[in-house]
Amino acid sequence: MLPTLFISHGSPDIAIAGTAATAFLRDLAASLPKPRAIVVASAHFEANGGVFVTGDARPETIHDFGGFARELYEMRYPAPGDPKLAATIVEGLEDAGFRAKVLTGRGFDHGAWVPLILAFPEAAIPVVEVSVDPGKDAAYHHRLGVALSQLPEEDVLVIGSGSLTHNLREAFTHLKVGNRTAAVPDWVEAFAVWMGERLAQGDVEALLDYRDRAPFARENHPTDEHLMPLFVALGAGGGAARMLHQSRDFGVLAMEAFAFERAA
Known part of the structure; x- marks a missing residue:
């Protein structure tokens, strides 16, 4: 059975950059069984009041940046x-x-195609996107993931694509000058460590209450919206998380990736 993944997609230019996250994504497919299809819950596919699922046969590539x-x-x-x-x-x-609907006329946003162009550059595997709801909380998105939990058993790779930390105001101060190796603030590291520990423990109760329990949640x-795909992946995969990658970009973007697998 396939794992379910959470990927921090970071800045769109990791598709052409030489970062540690870029290298990780280029090697990712080799570590996985080949899926028959990929479903991506992307932070950049936001919809209120329901879940939309892309239904085009030939989606376009959206350059939403x-x-x-x-x-x-x-x-x-x-x-x-x-x-x-x-x-x-x-x-x-x-x-x-859930209120759900097939949506046509919408292509792949960069939360989907940027990591996929690195991990699956041949673009031969069908891809479907699932929306996140900016008006809903972590528990809602966890339930959404649970509703997708049969897909890994059907050789469908479910990916939550967001960012473990996502303070754009802070990131842009370094992005403007191209400072990818800026010092990592304590408030970023404290949050990333707390999340990583709870994910490794499979502590769903604490994770769903991260806004009140995690250090510096609001700063990060x-x-x-960029953390909600993590809860989709957690719900779809179940169990404790295995960290696949850890790095920092522009100091404040934690680029962690995790795999979730249910016990056989």
Whole structure:
């Protein structure tokens, strides 16, 4: 059975940069069984009041960012979609009590295609995206993941793509000058360590209450959307997390990646 993954996708330019996270993602597929399809819950696919699932057969590549090198805007990720899988996911979500709908006319945002273009550059595996809801909490997204938990048993790789820490105001102070190796503040490290320890322990109760329990939660996540894919991955995979990667970018972006696997 496939694991479920959480990936910190970081700045869009990791697709063309030489960071530690870039190198990790390039080696990722070799460590996994080949999936028949990939489902990505992306922090950049936000929708209120329900869950949308992309249903196009040939999704476009969305360049939903600004101020980066032209090379990045010229990149395309031409993986096919999977309308049949999208419809099946919607049906399962509705059975689990969610308002869900297939959405057409929406391509792959950079939360999906940036990590995938590194990990699966051949773009041959069908990809479907699932939205997160910025108005809902960690418990909601954990339940959303649980509703997707049958997919790994069906050779579908579920990925939550967000960021373990995501204070853009702080990141931009270093990004503007290209300082990828800026010093890591104590408030970033304290939060990342707390989250990593609770994930390794499988302490779902503490994790769902991270806003009140984790040190410097609000400093690292002024808004929640970039951590919600973690809870989708946690719900879909179950069990304790295994850390796959740990690095820092621009000082304040914790680039951790985790795998979740249910006991056989």
